[in-house]
Amino acid sequence: MPGLEDLYREIILDHYRNPRNRGELAVPPAHRVEGFNPLCGDEIVLFVEVDDDGTVRDIKISGQGCSISQSSASMMSSAVKGRTVDEVRDLTRAFKAMMSIHESSLEKDGTEPDDDLNEVPDVKLGDLEALRGVVKFPVRIKCATLAWITLAQGLEETAST
Amino acid sequence: MAMTVPDSIDVTALKRDFPLLTGATMHGQPVVYLDSASSSQKPTPVLDAMQDLYETTYANVHRGVYELGAKTTDLYEAARASAARFIGAPSPSGIVFTKNVTESFNLLAYSWGRANLSEGDVVVLSTIEHHANLVPWLMLRDERGIELRYLTMAEDFTLDLSRLDELLDGAKLLSVTAMSNVLGTLPPVRQLADAAHATGALVMVDAAQYVPHLPTDVTELGCDFLGFTGHKMLGPTGVGVLWGREELLDAMPPFQGGGEMIRDVRLDGFTPNDVPWKFEAGTPPIAEAIGLGAAIDYLTTIGMDAVRTHEMQLTGYALQTLRDRFGDSITIFGPDDVTDRGGVISFAFDGLHPHDISQVLDQHGVCVRAGHHCAKPLMRVLGVGATARASLYLYNDESDVDALADALDKSAEFFLV
Known part of the structure; x- marks a missing residue:
């Protein structure tokens, strides 16, 4: 049976208690995008500034949410700052793959899910690996992916303007 | 005040009518069901x-x-x-x-x-x-x-x-x-x-x-x-x-x-x-x-008057218990007087997000709702994104409230080191 420590790793609690890149950026040059989790009421507002050469120059986060959504957003902000938009897309795909529920991981309750990341870009997730335990708590997956889905939407909007 | 009158419902006997409340477990613990405002449990006659x-x-x-x-x-x-x-x-x-x-x-x-x-x-x-x-x-x-x-x-x-x-x-x-x-x-x-x-x-x-x-x-x-x-x-x-x-x-x-x-x-x-x-x-x-x-x-x-009397008593006990044990750490969103309210108790606790509270409570067998309760405009009025909500019904008693308070203590221990 998965326990609380599977979900709330120390690094997650650290990002929750000391969130990185909290705040807002001037719009423009930054782009502002909002995300909602309609089930729980979590709200996230991202400010993302992309250079002409396609690099995420800066990112800030405001809004409110649980420790999982806040720490995921905090870790995401650290991970994407200074990366190119293409790199961020790869990272997002890798993260979402980690968050997808594999049947095998549900059957083997309490064990690590199989690494079935063949079609997923070979990206190091680093600290974000700490969120792997969230898949054992399916109702919380949306908390972890909220910031990422919102960022993907924001980058799409930036690209189309 | 309400505490001096005998309870209108024998909850111990009544719980036997609810197979889930006496038989089910959550994470190996007996179920403490405090989410009846969301949906209630069902008795055998139904x-x-x-x-x-x-x-x-x-x-x-x-x-x-x-x-x-x-x-x-x-x-x-x-x-x-x-x-x-x-x-x-x-x-x-x-x-x-x-x-x-x-x-x-x-x-x-x-x-x-x-x-x-x-x-x-x-x-x-x-x-x-x-x-x-x-x-x-x-x-x-x-x-x-x-x-x-x-x-x-x-x-x-x-x-x-x-x-x-x-x-x-x-x-x-x-x-x-x-x-x-x-x-x-x-x-x-x-x-x-x-x-x-x-x-x-x-x-x-x-x-x-x-x-x-x-x-x-x-x-x-x-x-x-x-x-x-x-x-x-x-x-x-x-x-x-x-x-x-x-x-x-x-x-x-x-x-x-x-x-x-x-x-x-x-x-x-x-x-x-x-x-x-x-x-x-x-x-x-x-x-x-x-x-x-x-x-x-x-x-x-059972009689709806008895249901109401029981719930007023238990709501009074719950409000008192939560305030006595957690003082300024808990904010209860709702009227103080049990005659002005039902047994729905929404609260904010120690700056913890309701989802996180609910997750810890889950590990202790305690079912509460965490979220916006399909009342987002009200959440904005209250200035919160979500609340935790414990809701009482005729099959709950003081032991359920005590279990909630104990599990809230564990939440504080877990997150606020």
């Missing part, structure tokens, strides 16, 4: 009534000439009569079976609303409503250009009635909750209804949280329509009620079209059935309605 129906009697209603069909129809219509008696309705014909309260509101907005409201007409709601009493009216506003006005919440979590007459001026409908699913607040429905009627407006009451917990009499409440749902009052999911004054229902056009709701169909038109069947298109939730009837019988045997 489960048996539905099982017996399927095993001994079941056929479709209002169709079969054969004995099974006739018997099932009798049981289905008997459930309607039980529902009418339970809310003091003058006749079973005013009881329309719906899917849930949400459908009751949609029926009203679609049928009565489209027949009676046009551009500029006013519907008065409040800011503490459940989405079910907001979105159907917002949809009608977008479609018809009606005007929506809102009673607001006062500092003490009651409705601010200081502008009531002004808001009701020229209104066609007042639609309000009889008990907030977030705050537990019990708005003064009779006073609101009298004020609305004085200006010529009709009154719809969201009684989803009221009918399961307080003795209900639609004549005393003075409303014209009232909605409630089976699954929050020990019955199954899939069946709810819209009660309406018969002459109003009679004058309303049908909601959905199809079988059951017609008297005659020609290729060039149709004649609708009488109320209430006019609003029950297609095969209805037969076993569910019969299950609801059994739930009503169960609650009637």
Whole structure:
């Protein structure tokens, strides 16, 4: 049976208690995008500034949410700052793959899910690996992916303007 | 004060009627069920009534000439009569079976609303409503250009009635909750209804949280329509009620079209059935309605006065316990006095997010709701994204409240190192 420590790793609690890149950026040059989790009421507002050469120059986060959504957003902000938009897309795909529920991981309750990341870009997730335990708590997956889905939407909007 | 009177319900004995409460476990722990405002657990007589129906009697209603069909129809219509008696309705014909309260509101907005409201007409709601009493009216506003006005919440979590007459001026409908699913607040429905009627407006009451917990009499409440749902009052999911004054229902056009709701169909038109069947298109939730009837019988045997007394005592104990043990660390969103509120206790705790609290509580077998409770406008008024909510029912006792408090201690230990 998965326990609380599977979900709330120390690094997650650290990002929750000391969130990185909290705040807002001037719009423009930054782009502002909002995300909602309609089930729980979590709200996230991202400010993302992309250079002409396609690099995420800066990112800030405001809004409110649980420790999982806040720490995921905090870790995401650290991970994407200074990366190119293409790199961020790869990272997002890798993260979402980690968050997808594999049947095998549900059957083997309490064990690590199989690494079935063949079609997923070979990206190091680093600290974000700490969120792997969230898949054992399916109702919380949306908390972890909220910031990422919102960022993907924001980058799409930036690209189309 | 309430603590000195003996409890009106023997919870230990009553819990034996609820197989889940005595038999189920969560993470290896006994279940402490504090989420009845979301959905209640079911007693054996309700489960048996539905099982017996399927095993001994079941056929479709209002169709079969054969004995099974006739018997099932009798049981289905008997459930309607039980529902009418339970809310003091003058006749079973005013009881329309719906899917849930949400459908009751949609029926009203679609049928009565489209027949009676046009551009500029006013519907008065409040800011503490459940989405079910907001979105159907917002949809009608977008479609018809009606005007929506809102009673607001006062500092003490009651409705601010200081502008009531002004808001009701020229209104066609007042639609309000009889008990907030977030705050537990019990708005003064009779006073609101009298004020609305004085200006010529009709009154719809969201009684989803009221009918399961307080003795209900639609004549005393003075409303014209009232909605409630089976699954929050020990019955199954899939069946709810819209009660309406018969002459109003009679004058309303049908909601959905199809079988059951017609008297005659020609290729060039149709004649609708009488109320209430006019609003029950297609095969209805037969076993569910019969299950609801059994739930009503169960609650009637215990007595709704006893249910209310028990819940007031337990709510008082819960408010006291949470304040004594957590002091400034806990913020309770709702009235202080148990006579002004039901057993729905929403709270913020130590800056922890409700999801995180609920996750720790889950590990200790404690079921509470964490979220916006389908009342996002109210969350904005309260200045929070979400709350944790413990809700009490007749099968809860002080040990459940103590288990909640103990589990909250664990949440604080876990997160606030």
